[in-house]
Every structure is written in structure tokens, then in C-alpha cells.
Amino acid sequence: MTSFSAAGGHGAIPTDGVPADEGNVPTRPQSPLWEVFVRSRRGLSHTHAGSLRAPDAHMALRHARDLYTRRQEGVSIWVVPASVIVASSPDEKDSFFDPAGDKPYRHPTFYDVPEGLTHL
Amino acid sequence: MLTRTIVRYPGVRVGGAGGLAVQTAELATGHEQEFQERVDADGRIEPRDWMPEGYRKTLVRQIAQHAHSEIIGMQPEGNWITRAPSLRRKCILVAKVQDEAGHGLYLYSAAETLGADREELLDLLHRGRQKYSTIFNYPTTSWADVASIGWLVDGAAIMNQVPLTRCSYGPYARAMTRVCKEESFHQRQGFEAMTVLANGTPAQRAMAQDALDRWWWPALMMFGPSDSESPNSAQSMAWGIKRFSNDDLRQRFVDATVPQAHHLGLTVPDPDLRFDEDSGHWISGEIDWTEFYAVMKGDGPCNRERVRNRVAAHEDGAWVRAAAAAYADKQVARQVAA
Numbered sequence: 001m002t003s004f005s006a007a008g009g010h011g012a013i014p015t016d017g018v019p020a021d022e023g024n025v026p027t028r029p030q031s032p033l034w035e036v037f038v039r040s041r042r043g044l045s046h047t048h049a050g051s052l053r054a055p056d057a058h059m060a061l062r063h064a065r066d067l068y069t070r071r072q073e074g075v076s077i078w079v080v081p082a083s084v085i086v087a088s089s090p091d092e093k094d095s096f097f098d099p100a101g102d103k104p105y106r107h108p109t110f111y112d113v114p115e116g117l118t119h120l
Numbered sequence: 121m122l123t124r125t126i127v128r129y130p131g132v133r134v135g136g137a138g139g140l141a142v143q144t145a146e147l148a149t150g151h152e153q154e155f156q157e158r159v160d161a162d163g164r165i166e167p168r169d170w171m172p173e174g175y176r177k178t179l180v181r182q183i184a185q186h187a188h189s190e191i192i193g194m195q196p197e198g199n200w201i202t203r204a205p206s207l208r209r210k211c212i213l214v215a216k217v218q219d220e221a222g223h224g225l226y227l228y229s230a231a232e233t234l235g236a237d238r239e240e241l242l243d244l245l246h247r248g249r250q251k252y253s254t255i256f257n258y259p260t261t262s263w264a265d266v267a268s269i270g271w272l273v274d275g276a277a278i279m280n281q282v283p284l285t286r287c288s289y290g291p292y293a294r295a296m297t298r299v300c301k302e303e304s305f306h307q308r309q310g311f312e313a314m315t316v317l318a319n320g321t322p323a324q325r326a327m328a329q330d331a332l333d334r335w336w337w338p339a340l341m342m343f344g345p346s347d348s349e350s351p352n353s354a355q356s357m358a359w360g361i362k363r364f365s366n367d368d369l370r371q372r373f374v375d376a377t378v379p380q381a382h383h384l385g386l387t388v389p390d391p392d393l394r395f396d397e398d399s400g401h402w403i404s405g406e407i408d409w410t411e412f413y414a415v416m417k418g419d420g421p422c423n424r425e426r427v428r429n430r431v432a433a434h435e436d437g438a439w440v441r442a443a444a445a446a447y448a449d450k451q452v453a454r455q456v457a458a
Binding site (some may be wrong): 012015016018021022023024025026029030031051052066081089 | 180182345352
């Protein structure tokens with residue numbers, strides 16, 4: 001029996017015998033990947049909205065407008081070439097974030113406040 | 121089992137081990153346990169986390185075919201843009217078809233976070249190796265079909281997609297959150313267009329009923345055969361990719377949609393449809409799966425046409441991509457020279 005995934009959004013699609021990706025990447029050139037950050041309104045910072053492909057920064061901005069702000073979701077957009085983003089590695093998350101792990105005294109909840117006192 | 125860490129995503133530069141790291145069996149076992157514990161606790165897997173190769177492949181296949189469905193889905197409705205009955209309807213339809221393109225792009229981006237190559241996925245679609253939803257292999261022969269697609273096909277898609285906003289893979293879940301927000305506009309505009317026809321002249325009313333007659337069963341088939349006949353469902357559930365069974369989702373759709381059809385004064389084309397007082401559910405008749413399998417295998421009225429149009433659009437657009445790339449190169453060269 002052929003297996004189907006109904007979870008594929010727009011309805012049942014066969015999954016048996018269908019390749020995922022095979023690493024047969026076409027040789028034709030591909031536009032670089034850009035990460036898109038959108039400021040939803042004044043007073044808020046830009047947050048990551050998603051990514052897209054575009055040949056240059058100018059086109060990336062225009063595509064980002066069409067792709068991520070079709071319903072006035074933003075008042076400002078940043079596009080950043082994905083290749084220049086430096087990220088911490090999930091493999092070293094324990095050691096990397098360790099220094100914060102044993103310092104509960106950095107949180108106000110670490111301290112006892114006497115009953116009845118306010119403005120502390 | 122040999123597994124590999126996903127580090128191909130070009131959006132990140134790896135601080136620790138770079139490249140495709142083939143790991144030892146012991147390491148993989150530890151990772152696998154951590155992975156499953158996170159999924160079981162309803163946590164999210166992010167692009168650079170360790171993941172079983174089967175999980176990655178299942179997601180790449182599903183997200184890619186979901187993306188293909190979105191962009192192929194532009195065709196049956198795009199067919200009516202030039203013939204929309206009013207400027208209002210035309211504006212709405214253009215916006216909706218543009219949304220479908222956007223949904224495809226969100227999804228191709230999500231597939232890329234798994235290390236898949238967008239161009240390769242398009243090739244797989246163009247060569248017919250990867251598929252798209254069978255629903256788009258039916259023709260749209262009247263304006264009421266456009267209304268029915270919004271109301272029924274997008275209605276069914278919402279049932280499928282809302283649970284995916286809680287999928288264990290973060291980028292897919294986030295893409296689905298955006299998609300679902302937009303999808304409810306699609307469903308409502310379809311229902312509104314259907315309401316106008318159902319309350320119109322006898323000919324318009326007949327057109328609405330005819331569309332419902334043709335789209336009802338394909339919409340129910342969108343949820344796929346029973347899970348007992350879909351051996352991969354259990355694994356997808358264990359991985360937190362799939363949340364509800366095909367039959368559960370189909371039942372939800374029937375329960376939600378039958379009262380809407382009655383509101384329109386239209387007849388659901390199912391002589392066995394009945395309301396079960398005890399369970400509070402609408403019980404539908406047997407689905408004829410032979411048609412579904414025939415359409416799936418490529419015997420649908422529009423299979424070849426859809427892929428041919430898609431390939432033509434891609435090839436006809438090659439000069440635009442080449443020009444944009446040449447322009448970008450020229451700008452870089454100028455900057456270097458300056």
C-alpha cells in the first residue's frame with residue numbers, strides 16, 4: 001500500500017518512493033540567501049521573519065517587502081546575507097552558556113523580601 | 121546507525137565541528153535519546169540541532185511537496201484572474217494567488233534550513249519525481265470552482281495546517297503560523313463568493329451546486345486514506361510532525377463544513393450523510409478511493425498541463441534571473457573598482 005502524508009498541508013501526497021533530496025544539486029547559479037528582519041511597529045526592535053533568495057541587496061529588500069509585509073506587518077526591514085551571520089553552535093550549548101547557570105543571585109527572585117514591605 | 125549533524129544550512133557558520141560530521145554510533149545514540157526526549161516534551165528542534173536522518177528526510181520530502189502544492193495551486197485559480205466577475209473579485213483573487221506564491225517561498229526556505237537545495241527541489245518537481253497535492257489536478261471549469269476552492273480546499277488545508285503550527289521542527293511550524301493566518305482570508309473570501317452565487321439567479325445557484333458536487337469528494341480525499349493504510353503515519357506522530365490521524369482531521373472538516381453548506385442552501389452530494397445524535401458528528405458515506413489513486417498516478421484531467429506550465433514558467437523566466445545576476449555582479453565589480 002502506498003503511503004500518504006495528509007499532513008502535507010494542501011492534502012494527501014504520496015511519500016513512498018518519493019525522494020527527499022539526493023544531493024544532485026543543479027549546476028545553474030543560484031541567488032544568495034538573505035535573512036529578513038522586520039520591525040513590526042515603531043518602538044519595537046527588528047525580529048527575524050524568515051529568509052529568501054535574491055541576486056542583490058536591493059532585490060532582497062523588495063522581495064522581503066512582497067514576501068513578509070503584504071499585510072502591513074512592518075515599518076522597517078533589514079536584509080542580511082545569511083553567509084555573514086556567525087552563530088553559536090548547539091553542540092557546545094552547555095559549556096557556552098554555563099557561566100550564567102550558577103548565578104541565580106542575578107535575579108531579583110533570589111532575594112527574600114520582608115512581608116509587608118513595598119518598593120523593593 | 122550512522123547519522124550526521126545538519127550543518128549545511130548556509131545561514132550559519134559553525135563554531136565547533138564544521139562540515140558534514142559523520143558521528144560514531146555511541147554519540148548518535150546519546151543524541152537520539154536527547155532528540156526524542158525533547159520531542160516528547162513538546163520541545164522544538166531547530167536547524168542545527170542533531171536529528172535522525174529519517175526525520176530530516178521525512179521533513180524535506182513533506183515540506184518540499186507542501187511547497188510544490190502551493191505554487192502548483194496558483195494555476196487552477198490563476199486561470200480565472202482575467203475572467204473574475206468584478207474588479208472586487210479580481211483584486212481578491214490576485215491577492216490570494218500571490219499569497220499562494222508566498223506560502224511556497226516560506227516553505228522552500230524552511231526546506232533549505234534542513235540542508236536541502238531549493239533548485240534541486242524544483243528539479244525534482246519538474247521531473248515528476250516529487251509530487252504535489254492531487255486536488256490541483258482537477259480543472260476549474262466555472263467561476264463557482266474558484267469560490268469552492270477557497271471554501272472547501274482551503275478549508276481542508278486549514279484543518280491540516282493548523283496542527284502543523286505545533287510541529288516539532290521550528291522553521292516548519294513558524295512558516296505554518298504565517299500560512300494559517302493568511303489561509304483564513306482564503307477560506308472566507310471563497311465562502312463569500314459562494315454565498316453570492318447561492319443567493320443569486322437560478323443559473324448562479326445551479327453553478328454553485330455543480331461546483332459543490334464536483335469538489336466535495338476530492339476535498340474529503342485531501343485528508344488521505346485511513347491511517348491504518350498509511351504505515352508512515354505512526355513514525356511521523358512519534359516525531360511530532362503529525363499530530364492527528366487522517367480520519368480525525370477529515371471528521372473535523374465534515375463537522376465544520378456541512379452546516380456551512382446548509383447555510384448556503386446547497387446539497388452535499390452524499391446520499392448517506394447523516395447526523396449522529398449520540399456522537400454529535402456528521403457521518404459521511406464511503407469514499408471512492410479508486411478515483412483518488414487514479415488521479416494520484418497521473419490520470420487526473422490536468423496532471424500533465426500543471427507540470428508543463430510550471431516548467432515553462434521556470435524556463436521562460438531564466439533570462440530574468442540571468443539578467444538580475446549579471447546586474448548584481450556588475451554592481452559588485454563597480455564597488456570593488458571604486
